[in-house]
Amino acid sequence: MNPSFHRTQIATNAPATLKISYDALDAKTKAEYGPEYLTSVQKLTSDHTDACWDPKHVVNALIKATTAVTPRTQYIVGADAIFYLLPLMNLPTPLVEQLMVKSLLKELVPAREKAALVLQEKGKEGKKTK
Numbered sequence: 001m002n003p004s005f006h007r008t009q010i011a012t013n014a015p016a017t018l019k020i021s022y023d024a025l026d027a028k029t030k031a032e033y034g035p036e037y038l039t040s041v042q043k044l045t046s047d048h049t050d051a052c053w054d055p056k057h058v059v060n061a062l063i064k065a066t067t068a069v070t071p072r073t074q075y076i077v078g079a080d081a082i083f084y085l086l087p088l089m090n091l092p093t094p095l096v097e098q099l100m101v102k103s104l105l106k107e108l109v110p111a112r113e114k115a116a117l118v119l120q121e122k123g124k125e126g127k128k129t130k
Contacts, residue, residue, distance in 0.1 A: 001058065001074075002077065002081060005052045005053065006053045007053065015046050033112075
């Protein structure tokens with residue numbers, strides 16, 4: 001079963017669950033990620049939650065899969081999954097990961113990584129002015 005985002009507790013509780021998980025982290029790990037990272041991840045999950053499908057579609061697909069005489073090896077559930085997931089499933093995994101990082105996850109950068117990127121950019125600017 002390959003469903004897209006459906007209105008289940010996993011999707012609707014994601015922002016609150018992320019906050020609970022973040023609050024349970026040790027101080028060092030919290031500092032590495034920073035509160036902006038938590039906010040970005042919560043926004044990403046809540047943006048997707050707003051557009052979730054009715055979970056009955058997944059249930060119907062499960063019934064179809066378990067009662068079919070010759071079930072398919074995969075069931076894609078949700079119109080968005082057909083347009084986004086299906087094409088991605090036919091690409092090599094490393095390429096899919098690169099696409100995800102460059103599009104969906106580009107704003108999700110931990111504080112430690114952002115600091116390293118800033119230092120890297122300052123180093124490049126310093127070399128240009130010399």
